[in-house]
Amino acid sequence: MDMKTTLMVIAFAPLVAAAIAGLFGRQIGRVGAHTLTIAAVGLSCFLSIKVLLQFINGEAVAFNENLYTWMVTGDLSMHVGFMVDSLTAIMMSVVTFVSLMVHIYTIGYMSEDSGYQRFFSYISLFTFAMLMLVMANNFMQLFFGWEAVGLVSYLLIGFWYKKETAIFANMKAFLVNRVGDFGFLLGIAAVLMTFGTLDYVEVFNQAPQMANETINIFGDSQWSMMTVICICLFIGAMGKSAQAPLHVWLPDSMEGPTPISALIHAATMVTAGIFMVTRMSPLFEMSDTALSFVMLVGAFTAFFMGLIGIVQNDIKRVIAYSTLSQLGYMTVALGVSAYSAAIFHLMTHAFFKALLFLGAGSVIIAMHHKQDMQEMGGLRKYMPITFITAWIGTLALTGFPGFSGFFSKDAIIEATHLSDRWGSGVAYIAVLLGVFITALYSFRLLYLTFHGKERMDHHTKEHLKESPWVVTLPLILLAIPSVAIGWLTIEPLLFGGFMDDAIHVNRVNDVIGELGNDFHGAGAFVLHGLQMPPFWLALAGFAVATYIYTRNISMAGKIKKRLAPIHKILDNKYGFDAFNQKFIAGGSVKLGEALWKWSDSKLIDGILVNGSAKAVNAVSKFIRSIQSGYVYHYALVMVVSVIVFIGLYVFK
DSSP states (O other), X not given: OOHHHHHHHHHHHHHHHXXXXXXXHHHHHHHHHHHHHHHHHHHHHHHHHHHHHHHHTTOOOOEEEEEEEEEEETTEEEEEEEEESHHHHHHHHHHHHHHHHHHHHHHHHTTTOTTHHHHHHHHHHHHHHHHHHHHBSBXXXXXXXXXXXXXXXXXXXXXXXXXXXXXXXXXXXXXXXXXHHHHHHXXXXXXXXXXXXXXXXXXXXXXXXXXXXXXXXXXXXXXXXXXHHHHHHHHHHHHHXXXXXXXXXXXXXXXXXXXXXXXXXXXXXXXXXXXXXXXXXXXXXXXXXXXXXXHHHHHHHHHHHHHHHTTOOBHHHHHHHHHHHHHHHHHHHHHTTOHHHHHHHHXXXXXXXXXXXXXXXXXXXXXXXOOBGGGOOOGGGTOHHHHHHHHHHHHHHTTOTTSHHHHHHHHHHHHHHHOOSTTHHHHHHHHHHHHHHHHHHHHHHHHHHHSSSOOSOHHHHHTOOOOOHHHHHHHHHHHHHHHHHHHHHHIIIIISOTTTTTOOOOGGGOHXXXXXXXXXXXXXHHHHHTTSHHHHHHHHHHHHHHIIIIIOTHHHHHHHHHTHHHHHHHHTGGGXXXXXXXXXXXXXXXXXXXXXXXXXXXXXXXXXXXXXXXHHXXXXXXXXXXXXXXXXXXXXXXXXXXXXXXXXXXXX
């Protein structure tokens, strides 16, 4: 099978399976739906890993080819095509592997749900949309995948459509992403206006010549065209990758079934923005202003969203705020031009975050769909596999030396420390303090869920048991890379130039290259990490969580009372939701009511429609009143008219 055929099978196999499961779900039944979709995604995963291995072994070169011309207008051609290089190969493998694990896991988690076939159709369709996004070779197809991912996520978050909170959450996700997507669309329009093409390679080749182009937006000031393009594109990434203030949709999306929490928030939708900025590195490297903006947004998200995780009691929401914080780390890496470190953390995060979400789902199954950690405790003796894999995922998340998250998170922190970009000092402090916060809420989750006194009701306790193998197998398979993947990939991904064919970094911005001067192997990196502040901060977070939640749990209540104002701010999520609900949503409703009351009711209906009808009616009544039918009346009108016309002619 040649490369072109292989790539088409990878992309379209999940689409075909989704169509069959969705349209003919009743005919093929539950077994048919999950067998077909798992086989399709499994095939895509196998072929994606095969392509990645070819790049690793040097047997493949970057593939860039248009498959289908969608539209030609003037000098502009819009194509469906694939651009597959080392960056795409990594993304394809991560997306399809996590998706495969989620598909298998779903058999157990959704076994009693009436929408079983529909759910498999949706997650397979989601996989297709994400593959089209990462494999695109032009902005038009990128936008198609971008919007398709958003649409299917709307369907998945609101999968339980009879649940009011789920409907609210999916609408919220859809609307917030529309804000980001508007900026993204403006960025693509600016690319087309500047470069006259939507093809990646053509745009990237022209970028150096356009570095000094300016644009007048308002007033007399001139803006760098590259800065405008990059910031607009990044606003799209802020929506998809949930960067503050466009982050508010992600915690609420926990209302959907747990498998989609892992699929959307681990390796796919939320990482689309990280991938997009990395793909656009030849453009972002032309604007230090845009990169500083990216870095500071990421730093704000990494620190402040992590703080909210400390006060959450819903097991899935703690992990959701953890996702926000880790996406902030990736965004900081992008802002300091450490694109390879961002992708490295994206990959490691995909495995351990999917593991944590699916582990939380396993707990939720055992707890009969209760999600409050205050009603759990002591689950380790009932769920040993879930317990062990949750510890592995937590150690990876907190960056414990030797686990996958340690390699990627420490690389980002060190790269930020080396950067001299404007604002990098603030970003370094934020990501450093974020390590302590991450360890605190992560071990708090573990202790409240698996350790200590059993706090569930008697009925729940009687039925506690380990989840079935279709749930625990994906946990084990995700736990393996959560431990090992960092050791195997840090050197080629960060310091071996593996992604040099996909990422462009200006020499003056190459913090990863500078970091590589002191790299002497994965083992030495671990030993070095044991001496650095991130390790001791993580250890401090572990110690605080261990002392409070295993030895003196009453202290948590005392701290909450003493820091009540701060707790209230965190519990209210800094007021973002309240502000959006009151001013953005509420303002839109009031504007709509005003437009209906004045524009629609009074202006359009009252004046234009009813007013014109009344005017016609009045004129008709007047004309009708002077049409008496008597000849002498008409003769009088004729005589008067003749006199008027003669007078006008004479006195003209």
